[in-house]
Amino acid sequence: MSMYMPGATAVGITFDNGVVFASEKRIAYGNFLVSKTTKKTFSLTDQVGTAIAGLVADMQILVLQIKALAKIRKMELKRDIPPNSIAKMMSNLMYERRFFxxxxxxxxxxxxxxxxxxxxxxxxxxxxxxxxxxxxxxEMALGVLDQQYKPGMKEKEATDLAIKSIRAATMRDSFSGDGIDVLVITKEGTKEFTEKL
Incomplete structure (x- = not known):
């Protein structure tokens, strides 16, 4: 059984002091270009973010539900929710929907x-x-990441590598393109910016 997955490319990289996410902005369905300005990187909490590829509606509903669940959990525990807990929340939500x-x-x-x-x-x-x-x-993004990633990178190196890997993907994948959204998360907080291709 093959599942139809609309095109996109998103990457995530850890560095010495945090994580960086990057994704391109194109949404293509078959050979039709639907949008050139779609956001696929999201901040879930002050310390946790996500980059997603796939159906836009599913992406948006998942992000909304996880943001809400994370807020509730933070109020219950009175502390920040670690990334592994948010990953587990997402996992549970996605597994519950395994038949659809x-x-x-x-x-x-x-x-x-x-x-x-x-x-x-x-x-x-x-x-x-x-x-x-x-x-x-x-595959194209991993070709760049596998070659150039090293543990303990600095923020600028990791950010540049994330952008470079998305650029490599957009050169060969017709479903990816139209700019790059970048989200950087450190203990100090989050920053977001957009790069041109």
Missing amino acids: PLLTQVIVGGVVDKPAIYTLDPLGSVLPDEYAAVGTGA
Whole structure:
């Protein structure tokens, strides 16, 4: 059985002091370009973010539900929710919907104690990693990441590498393109910016 996954490319990288997420902005469905300005990187809490590839509606509903659940959990525990807990919340939500899955591939991560990222498939498997790529351009992005990632990178190096890997994917994947959204999360907080291709 093959599942139709709309195109996109998103990456996540850990560095010495936090995590960086990057994704391109194009939404294509078949050979039709639907949008050139779609956001696929999201801040979930002050210390946790996500980059997602897949169906936009599924992506948006997942982010809304997880943001709400994380807020409730934070009020219950009276402390920041670590990335592994948010990854588990996402996993549970996606697994509950396994017969009508959310057609998304997710990279979620952040920094509470130390930087961490996790990859989730549409059924909710949680795989920890130091860097990851999802979507139709993932192979091209991983080609760059595998070669150039090193543990303990500085923020600028990791950000530049994330942008470079998305650029590589957009050169060969017709479903990816139209600019790059970047989200950087450190203990000090989050910053977001957009890069042109």
